Amino acid sequence: MQTTLDASTLRIVFAGDILSTNVAALRTELLVTLGAHPEAKHVAADLTNSRTVDSQGINLLLALYRETERRQVGFRVENPSAEIRRLFDLLNLSGRFGLNPARRP
Amino acid sequence: MDTPRRIAAPPEATLTPRGSPVAPARVAGDQLLTFRTQGRWYACDLLWVREILRQPAITPVDRAPPVVRGLIHLRGQILTALDLEHRLGFKSASSGGEAERCIVFKTGPELARLAQPPADSELAGNDIIGVVVDHIGDIIADRGTLLPPPPDTISGLDHACVAGVLPRPEGLITLLNTGAFLSVPSGSAP
Amino acid sequence: MSTAEQEMLELFVQEAREHLGVLETDLVSLEANPRDAALLNRLFRAVHSVKGTAGFFGLTAITELAHVMESVMALVRDGRMSAGPELINLFLAGTDKLKAMVAAPERSSDISSLAEREALGALLRSDPPARPAVAGNEILPLYLRAFRIDPELVRTALRSGHHVYVVQLRLHADIELKGQGILDYLREVQSLGTLIDTATDIDEIGGLESDAPADVVCSLLFATAMEPDLLLGAFDLPADQLVQAPSAALRDWLSTQPVLAPAAPPAPPAVIAAAAPVPAPAATPVTTAPEDGTTGTAHPMASSARTKPDETVRISVSLLDALMNLAGEMVLGRNQLLRVAESRREGAATPAESDGLGGIIQGISAVTSDLQRTIMRARLQPVGGLLGRFHRVLRDLGQKLGKEIQLETVGDDVELDRALIEGLSDPLTHLVRNAADHGIEPREERVRAGKAPAGRVRISAAHLAGRVQIEVRDDGRGLDPARLKAKAVEKGLLTPEQAERLGEAEAWQLIFAPGFSTAAVVSDVSGRGVGMDVVKTNIERLGGRVEIESVVGRGTAIIIRLPLTLAIIPALIVGCDDRLFAVPQLNLVEIVRTGPERPLEDFGGSRLLRLREELLPVLDLSSLLGLPAANHAGASGYVLILRLDRRRFGLRVDRVADTEEIVVKPLGRHLQGTTFYSGATLLGQGRIALILDLAGLAAGRLPVESNAARDTTRTVLRPPAEQVLLFRDGTPETFALHIANIGRIERISSSRIERIGGQDFLRQENGPTLRLVRLQTHLPVTQPGPLPDEIHVIVPRLVDQPVAIVAEQIIDAAELPVDALDSATLTAQGVLGTASINGALTIVVDLYGLLRSAGLDRPAIPGGADLASCRILLAEDTLFFREAVRRAFTGFVGALDVANDGEEAWQRLQTGSYDVLVTDLEMPRLNGFELVARLRADPRFKQLPVIALSARDTPEFHERARGAGINRFESKFDRERLRLALVEALSSSAS
Structure with missing residues (x-):
């Protein structure tokens, strides 16, 4: 996981797929990262390196979303793979994740 | 099943009223089904009859009381087939041989659905019971005199099962008290 | 009200009852686990579905109350309110009201729930309303309001008679756990109908710091032609995760939506009638019927409410699938028949086809039986x-x-x-x-x-x-x-x-x-x-x-x-002669094949099977039932090893057919008194098999009659009995020896006996040479004639010398009631006494006494403990059993002291030194369990072997005895078993 702070946006680039096998570690990392950058006004979860997510991955992203809500900062997902994007569409999460709402299937 | 059409058809209202009973209270309805076993003729109230099975396959029940001839599979149900003569208490009764016909009687709930259930219908239970007979005769109207069963001629007779004897041109017919006939004879516990 | 509506109302009543039942149970559990999320969700869903379906029928009294309950439950679920006893009382009171209303839905508005609603409402006012509804959705039932609904999709769905459902989906539990990917699953869902909207519930998910992340729950708004049960099967979901949205409410909602496409004609009534009532909820006959006054509409409702419990049955989807499969097979059979009929009409009937007909008929008849049995399962x-x-x-x-x-x-x-x-x-x-x-x-x-x-x-x-x-x-x-x-x-x-x-x-x-x-x-x-x-x-x-x-x-x-009326149990189907019988699988331990290579050991009329270290009594089904059968010991067949309470025994049958799940049918009244059968069942092809009542078969035919399986009173009044083997040894006297003493019995040629130094020996190929003991030389009996060509030798158990007792003729196994033993008339070493068994005067042999008089004494105790110096303490309050036990041990052990109850035993243990405690379990003052508890808590007695005696021969009691630290548990009546128990207790404590 790489993080960069650009202007007021904290961009978090996930290293790979977000799955039940790694969410526990990611959760801690995310908490540390958010704690280290209280000045960030936006959080962007960059999924460039992620091909897929499972239910726990979705859960983690939703938890991150809730966390940003709590901290009253913005949140968006960037560069989802086609598969992830399709999943977010079907689950009606794209809007929440700041992705351009596509016409639902 | 092979229930004769005339059994299924409801009786017409053209029958004469019953003759005055001489013997114990009549329990039979207006129409009687006659049948024969071991050369003797019997009759029972048609209202009690559910259907007639032709040459049913009987599964014997070893160590069962002798009144029980065996079990018969009837469309997913299991019915207890009684031996007529054993049930009546004839000492000489010989069970066995091929079963020609089995008269299947209605259960309590089936009788209760009738507009006018037979008077002794409360003796019916939930289990299905049949009786194995040799031959099914005609349906006759129950009219004329009913004689009390002669106690001397038939030894060991269970009198509760017999309403009386109908003298007919073709011979004597023993009329059964169907409800009592289908009940468990006293002292038959195995 | 149409039949369809009435049926739906009945379905509602039944479903609501189930939900309310769950609610009640869960509320009580909630008191113990106020933060159990699964529980809270289930509670919420239960109230929620009652509310939803009641709304569909316009049962406003139910909806109003359920609504308040649901709202408060949501607060509890979201952790905004805690579920204390008072709140739970409120919920329970509400549940009671709902139950009363649901019991007679047409009169539900007569029942006031004002108090409950106000009490709950007061709680609500302390909290702001929860999640916002999508604008314009206010007239929809609550659970639909959060969806963004495309009116066109709904309109099209309703027009084609489709149902609209809300499907709750847990991404992990419902999809991933079943080995599927979420995307694949959702794609499959889309292939079954139209996905109108999805709402993912993020309220359940906390921030990053909240531990144990909840599953992600999505609600799908979904339109399909499938019926609820089928849909549940297709989605592989539990029933409580599917709610059917009332079409009437949707139609009302549609009327408030702008129409984009050309106006569709009103939905054809025929289609709607099956799906939902046409009128708006407020106008349904449910509420209008009472004012209506005509008996025609009021009656069907009233009668359906009264007779409700019997009228509908919910069956599982898997059962439905099984029925569908069978129906498919029936269709197959019908098509085959049609084909045959066709070719006959064409005059092409050949013998080959006639054969084919037989097969088809057989197939159909098998399917019919299966079909029928499967349908019967629905009653369970x-x-x-x-x-x-x-x-x-x-x-x-x-x-x-x-x-x-x-x-x-x-x-x-x-x-x-x-x-x-x-x-x-x-x-x-x-x-x-x-x-x-x-x-x-x-x-x-x-x-x-x-x-x-x-x-x-x-x-x-x-x-x-x-x-x-x-x-x-x-x-x-x-x-x-x-x-x-x-x-x-x-x-x-x-x-x-x-x-x-x-x-x-x-x-x-x-x-x-x-x-x-x-x-x-x-x-x-x-x-x-x-x-x-x-x-x-x-x-x-x-x-x-x-x-x-x-x-x-x-x-x-x-x-x-x-x-078991109509129950279904797994059973083994066995055969004897031309009969078939079913044996409950639960009692079956194993099946042993017998035959010339593995004969039963034949003792006159009785059989024993040697199975590993055990000698099991074997009942012969054919002879019990009076069937003509190959009834000799070497006949081939099978022995079913059966367990009944704590006893094990064998049942010989001719054939073993198959294992089947059988539907148990009760026997008719004429067969109620039979002891051998507990019911009957139908097998494939419509054959009838009687279900064996093992307790009835075994009653009185096995050692140590268990009192658990029979009527308590009868058993208590019946004297306890010991199982003995009757035999003769060339003299007119009949002898009895406890079966528990017998290791094995062999039939030998008397020419194999070798006489050395005035004593008889039998050389064995595999094992030590046996010293033969003849009863006539040690007991006061008539002198015998010469030995016949073939004799039996009885080899005892737990004796450390190689020894066997000669028996010229084995008569039978029999029961010896303990009170039938007369120990006064004939006294001699090696004799316990005399008894009349089966009408014959019998000498009951004291094995250890006999061996002692033959100079061969003592049973073997591995580890070398010595019985002669062994001291036993007996705690027993009943005089009869005190005497019975005293007799069993007198002369067998060094000393036996008796205490009249547990307390006295405890006192004696303080001063005396004992090797074994034999104790009754039920005694005044201090019972056996309490006594043992004291012993086990005291370092001095921690290791003291304890044998418990009790007539209470149930598995639970045994379990309890084991748990209490009791080493052996014995039914108190069998002397030899007691002795063996003692020997074994001593040997295990020595090692």
């Missing part, structure tokens, strides 16, 4: 629904009585016929109330008695030996026979003399006497003096029996045994 229901109700009953009772009572239910998944479940409801309620009221002591009393402050009631259901057994067991004060008798005398039910003669078990039976109540104070809970007799009558009406087990101070168990 798990008993859990019934048992679950008692959580509430006990909670309320506990509050009322000021007692804390815990309920445990076992066997919730045991399936019983619906009729049986309904019939059990009242009797069980009464028993549970009794247990709470009379059984469980007040808290202080329990603490004083050293018990846990909370009482425990355990209701269990199980299939045992082809019967259903239901137990209500409490750990309360138990039934005190003395108190029961006094009460019965006081009530004039018994004379003091009669009471005096009653045994313990008979005294227990007094509670079933009409007009008998044991409560010192008549409470409004159960002690009205009617009840237990009614319980008994009701159970007997169901064809069952009621038994009692009780230990003063420890608790009471009421055991109900019912015949």
Whole structure:
């Protein structure tokens, strides 16, 4: 996981797929990262390196979303793979994740 | 099943009223089904009859009381087939041989659905019971005199099962008290 | 109201009942686990679906109350309010009201729930409303408001007669756990209908710091032609995750939406009638019928409400699938028949086709039987629904009585016929109330008695030996026979003399006497003096029996045994002659093939099977039933090794066919009294098989009759018996030897006997040479003639010398009642006494005495403990058994001291030194369990071997004995078993 702070946006680039096998570690990392950058006004979860997510991955992203809500900062997902994007569409999460709402299937 | 059409058809209202009973209270309805076993003729109230099975396959029940001839599979149900003569208490009764016909009687709930259930219908239970007979005769109207069963001629007779004897041109017919006939004879516990 | 609507209303009533049942149980559990998320969700969903469906029928009284309850539950679920006892009381009160309303939906508006709604509403006002609805959705039922609904999709769906559902989906539990990917699953969902909208519930998910992340729950708004059950099957979801959206409400909503496409004609009524009532909820006949005044519309409703319980059955999707498959096979068969008929018409009937016809008919007949049996399964229901109700009953009772009572239910998944479940409801309620009221002591009393402050009631259901057994067991004060008798005398039910003669078990039976109540104070809970007799009558009406087990101070168990009507049990189908029988699989341990290479050991009329180290009595089914059969020991066949309570025995049959799940059918009234059968069943091809009643088959034919399987009273009155082998040895006398003493029996040619130094020996190929003992040389009997060509030798168990007893002729195995033994008439070493068995005077051999007089004494004790120096302490309060045990051990061990109860035994142990304690379990002052508990807590006696004696021969009692630290458990009647137990206890303590 790489993080960069650009202007007021904290961009978090996930290293790979977000799955039940790694969410526990990611959760801690995310908490540390958010704690280290209280000045960030936006959080962007960059999924460039992620091909897929499972239910726990979705859960983690939703938890991150809730966390940003709590901290009253913005949140968006960037560069989802086609598969992830399709999943977010079907689950009606794209809007929440700041992705351009596509016409639902 | 092979229930004769005339059994299924409801009786017409053209029958004469019953003759005055001489013997114990009549329990039979207006129409009687006659049948024969071991050369003797019997009759029972048609209202009690559910259907007639032709040459049913009987599964014997070893160590069962002798009144029980065996079990018969009837469309997913299991019915207890009684031996007529054993049930009546004839000492000489010989069970066995091929079963020609089995008269299947209605259960309590089936009788209760009738507009006018037979008077002794409360003796019916939930289990299905049949009786194995040799031959099914005609349906006759129950009219004329009913004689009390002669106690001397038939030894060991269970009198509760017999309403009386109908003298007919073709011979004597023993009329059964169907409800009592289908009940468990006293002292038959195995 | 149309039939379809009426049916739907019935479905609603049934479903709502189930939900309310769950609600009640879960509310009680919630009190113990106020933060259990799964529980809270389930509660929420239960109220929610009651509300949703009631709304569909315009049952506003139900909807209003359920709505408030749901809202408050949402607060609890979201952690904004905590579920304390008061809140739970409120919920329970609400549930009661809902139940009353649901019981008669057409009159639900007559029941006021104002108090409940206000109390709950007050709680609500302290909290702002939860999640916002999508604008314009306000007229939809609550659970639909959060969806963004495309009116066109809904319109099209309704027009084509499709149903609209809300499907709850847990991404992990419902998809991933079943090995599927979420995307694949959702794609599959889309192939089954139209996905209108998805709402992912993020309220459930906390921030990053909240631990144990919840599953992600999505709600799909979905339109499809599929019926709910099919859809659940296709989605592989539990039923409570699917809600059908009322089409009427959707249609109303549609009317408020702008129409984009050209206006569609109103949906054709024929299609809608099947799906939902056409009029808006407020105008449904449900509410208008009473004012209507015409009997025509009011009646069907009223009658359907009354007869509801029997009218609809919910069946599982898998069952439905099985039915579908069978129906498919029927169609196949029909098509085959049509083909044959066709070719016949064309004059092409050949013999080959005639053969084909036979096969087709056979196929169809098999499918028909299967079809029928499968349909019958639909009558079965798990008993859990019934048992679950008692959580509430006990909670309320506990509050009322000021007692804390815990309920445990076992066997919730045991399936019983619906009729049986309904019939059990009242009797069980009464028993549970009794247990709470009379059984469980007040808290202080329990603490004083050293018990846990909370009482425990355990209701269990199980299939045992082809019967259903239901137990209500409490750990309360138990039934005190003395108190029961006094009460019965006081009530004039018994004379003091009669009471005096009653045994313990008979005294227990007094509670079933009409007009008998044991409560010192008549409470409004159960002690009205009617009840237990009614319980008994009701159970007997169901064809069952009621038994009692009780230990003063420890608790009471009421055991109900019912015949399996219509139940389905796994069974082994076996054959004898041309008959087929079913043996409950539950009792089957293993199957052993017998034949010339593995013959049964034949003792006159009786058989024994040597199986590993055990010698099992074998009953022959053919001869029990009087069937002509190959009835000699070497005949090939099978022995079923069966377990009945604690006993094991063999049952010889000719053939073993197959294992099948059989539908148990009760026998007709003429066969009710038969002891050998517990029912009948239909096999494939419509054949009838009788179900064997193993307890009935074995009754009186096996060693040590168990009292558990039979009527308590009868067993108690019957003298206990020991199993002996009868044999002769060339003299007119008949001898009896305890079967427990016998290791094996061999038939040998007498020419193999070698005489060396005035003694007889038998050389064995594999094993030591046996010294043969002849009874005639050691016992005072007639002198025999010469040996026949073939004789038997009996090799005893647990004897350390190679020795065998000669028996020229084995007669039979028989029972020797303990009180039949006359030990005064004939006294000699090697003789226990004489008895009349089967009409013949018999000498009962004392094996160890005989061996001693032959100079061969002692049973083997590995580890070298010496019986002659062994000291036994016996704790036993009953004179009869004190004497029986004393006789069993006198001359066998060094010394035997007797204590009259546990307390006295404890005192004796302080001063004397003992190698083994033999103790009764039920004694006054200090019972066996308490005594052993003391011993095990004391370092001095931690290792002391303890043999327990009890007539209470149930698995539970054994379990308890093992748990208490008792080394051996013996039924108290069998002398030789006792001796063996002693030897084994000594040898294990020595090693």
